[in-house]
Each structure stands twice: as C-alpha cells, then as structure tokens.
Amino acid sequence: MTSEHSAEATSAASAGLSRRGLLALGGGIGLAVGATAGGVVGTAASKSTNRASDPRYSFFGEHQSGITTPAQDRLHFAAFDVRDGATVAELIALLQEWTSAATRLMMGLEVSEKGAFGGGAYLPPDDTGEAADLGTAGLTITFGFGRSLFRTTDGADRFGLAALLPSDFSELPTMVNDFLRPELSGGDLCIQACANDPQVAVHAVRNLTRIAIGRATLRWSQLGFGRTSSTSTTQQTPRNLFGQKDGTNNIKAEEADRLRQNVWITQGPPGIVGGSYLIARRIAMNIEVWDGVQLQEQNRVLGRDKKTGAPLSGGGEFTAPDFSAHDSSGMPLIDPRSHVSRAHPDNNNGIAMLRRGYNYVDGNDGTGRLDAGLFFIAFVNQPARFATVHTNMARDDMFAEYLKTTSSSVFLVPAGVLEDEYIGQALFEA
Numbered sequence: 001m002t003s004e005h006s007a008e009a010t011s012a013a014s015a016g017l018s019r020r021g022l023l024a025l026g027g028g029i030g031l032a033v034g035a036t037a038g039g040v041v042g043t044a045a046s047k048s049t050n051r052a053s054d055p056r057y058s059f060f061g062e063h064q065s066g067i068t069t070p071a072q073d074r075l076h077f078a079a080f081d082v083r084d085g086a087t088v089a090e091l092i093a094l095l096q097e098w099t100s101a102a103t104r105l106m107m108g109l110e111v112s113e114k115g116a117f118g119g120g121a122y123l124p125p126d127d128t129g130e131a132a133d134l135g136t137a138g139l140t141i142t143f144g145f146g147r148s149l150f151r152t153t154d155g156a157d158r159f160g161l162a163a164l165l166p167s168d169f170s171e172l173p174t175m176v177n178d179f180l181r182p183e184l185s186g187g188d189l190c191i192q193a194c195a196n197d198p199q200v201a202v203h204a205v206r207n208l209t210r211i212a213i214g215r216a217t218l219r220w221s222q223l224g225f226g227r228t229s230s231t232s233t234t235q236q237t238p239r240n241l242f243g244q245k246d247g248t249n250n251i252k253a254e255e256a257d258r259l260r261q262n263v264w265i266t267q268g269p270p271g272i273v274g275g276s277y278l279i280a281r282r283i284a285m286n287i288e289v290w291d292g293v294q295l296q297e298q299n300r301v302l303g304r305d306k307k308t309g310a311p312l313s314g315g316g317e318f319t320a321p322d323f324s325a326h327d328s329s330g331m332p333l334i335d336p337r338s339h340v341s342r343a344h345p346d347n348n349n350g351i352a353m354l355r356r357g358y359n360y361v362d363g364n365d366g367t368g369r370l371d372a373g374l375f376f377i378a379f380v381n382q383p384a385r386f387a388t389v390h391t392n393m394a395r396d397d398m399f400a401e402y403l404k405t406t407s408s409s410v411f412l413v414p415a416g417v418l419e420d421e422y423i424g425q426a427l428f429e430a
C-alpha cells in the first residue's frame, strides 16, 4: 500500500465520509464521474509495491465492480448481521464508512491517512497493516444486501426499507443435496473481496469488519482460491477441483446483450436498477469418489471433454454443444443427464448466468477426506431464473451424486454509485 496520494483523499476517509470528501477522493486520482466500476483506472501506484503492474479498478460507476471485472485469483467472502436495535442512521453511517474505505483499499491505500503506522505509539493503528507494500493486487470490493435488511422473516421493517423490497427478491427453493447450515447461510449484508493476492482480499474484509464494530458482526465467511470461471474473453478458461475447464460458456464482460438480458436488474427504484442478485452456494465436492471414476465417465457426466473442454458433440472448446447429435447406434453424444445439458440455456428457456466462483479446501474430515469444493457464485437479474436452471439441474444432473451443498444465500447487489455517493444511497433516499 502507498500513502503518496492526495492529502484530500486520505483525510476524507480518515474523517469519515462526506459528499465533499468522496468527491475529493475521486478527484484526487482523476476518476471520471460515470466511469464504469471495475474499469481499470491505472496500475498499482507506487514503486514500492511488489507488483507495480497490478490493475487498479474504480469503485465508482453504473454497476459495482467485481461482477464483470476479469475474475481475479482469490476470494474472501463475508456475510454480516446488523446489530439488534441498530438505527437506520447507524446503518447509513456504516455504509458511508465502508464506501470510503473500499474506495481507498481499491486504490491501494490504507483505510485511513494515519493507516497502519502513523497513528502514534499509544493507539492501535487504524489499518491492520498486513497489506502494506502489496499494491492493489487488482482488488475489487462488492457489497450486497440480504432480504432481511429490507424485512426480517417475522415482518420487521428495521430500516424503513420494507416498501422497497423488490418482488423479485425471492429466496431459493430447497434443492436435492441441500444440507444447509443456517449459521453459514444468509445475512443482512455481504462483502465479496476479490484480488490476485489472498492477503489483499483478507486484509480488505478484516478491515471492513473492524469498521463495522458496534453496528454489524461477521456471520460467516469463506476463502476461495483459483477462479473457476472466466468473466472476460481476454482470460484463459481455468480448471475446477474436478480438473474440468470451467467457465467456457460463461457470460463474459464483452457480451453486452447477454448481460442486459440475464445479469443487470432493469426494473425497480433507483439504486436497484443496474444492480444484480448474487447467489452464493458452498458446494462440497466428493473428490475422492470422483478421482476413482473412469475418464470416459467423467466426460459423460459433464458433457464435455476433460482435456480440451470441447462439447462431446464435437468441435473445439467454444463450439456450441449440439444436443441433437447422435452416434451410429442412435445414442446422444451429449448425455441428456450431463451437467452441460441440464444447465445450458437451450434447455432452460434461454436463461444464462454470470458465474464467478472459486475453489476451496477447508482442511479435512475425521475420515481423511478433504473438505473441498466449489464456492459457487453467480450473478442473475432474478433469483427465480437461477432457481429454474438449478431445479432442472438438481432433478436429473449426474453431477448431483458427487455434490453436497452446505451454505446457500441470495443478496441484492445494489447498482454502482457516483463519486459523491455511498453504496445503496438511492434506496435510503427513495
């Protein structure tokens, strides 16, 4: 991290956020109002950073960053509960401070001007310090609101947002293989921090959690490594823990029409239009069983060739699958119960989603099996559309016998904001 940016920028965040302060912060690095969040606004600012070429993304724009931003290598995801009895003023103050801190962190700055080392010997530092010298690492911070922030399950309207609860904001139906742990699911607020360095992502969540003290507490969190999707045509398709190329037919940043049709919310009050719904599911993968399955069967279960990623109907990785293609004995080349067949838009009324998940390994169980899987994240414009695909999958997908879902959540990701606004501001002023 570097402290060479403008004094206006640093004082805005250390003093808490004000409209003028945020404008100064944006102005200090020459961000244009209306720029697309997640757009590259530079590279890591200081010669002292380890990776001077890391991209620096803007926090501000029409949409939040961390959705169409080329998926980074690492994830720290966190969900929070707002303190019982907290007032709307306290919630707004928290969102203002989070906006200010996120802006600074994505610029490669510490959370305040005094930061990790400048607050004096007799005070705990404002910033925890472990990301000093690591640069931006391409950090993006994406905020989401749980349904309970609008209205709790027993109907309480804690923050005057109940009237704004979008009718589309549904929870997901229970699926086959759901073994959900409530303490690892849901929450009033969420933060998705993605970066190319795990320490930068963890530092962001850790410091935003500190800022929330007294107003919101960490409910659950998840670390992820190794992106399992591509969100830009500039990226190579990565592999998941089953060894498969994952993200081939994902929606990419360059596909404006598919994004408009499937990802961005287009109806509703200001602050929601331009947003999206984030689906997060922690899916344990039975990798020891999978590793004993013949390669041919692994291909059949997915519907794609494990090595090349090409559909079993032929062609290369990016050839469209042909679900009507048969072999000489009349058998379909892509099994109708394969994952690709069950999940493909052609078999789901055209519905697609932007996937942005990560691998995880959280130690092992008492029988020596890895607690490993996919922390699945998808962005969609309606949770019900996701549920349509998922239900179709859960009904018949041959993948299902290798999977067990332990956590499931839906968050509304508000639209992006301008440089003088805090995240979700339009909702509180509606």
Ligand code: HEM
Pocket: 240, 242, 244, 245, 246, 247, 248, 249, 250, 281, 283, 285, 302, 304, 339, 340, 343, 344, 345, 352, 353, 373, 374, 376, 386, 389, 390, 393, 403
């Ligand atoms: C551990 C669980 C999962 C694994 C290992 C996995 C893996 C894969 C792989 C390897 C592909 C093919 C390459 C690609 O187009 O990206 C794929 C495609 C896809 N998956 Fe999954 N997936 C999992 C869970 C899910 C879930 C829960 C959903 C939600 C409904 C989902 C939705 C999709 C979709 C929509 C596609 C694209 C299908 C197409 O257009 O061809 N996946 N997945």
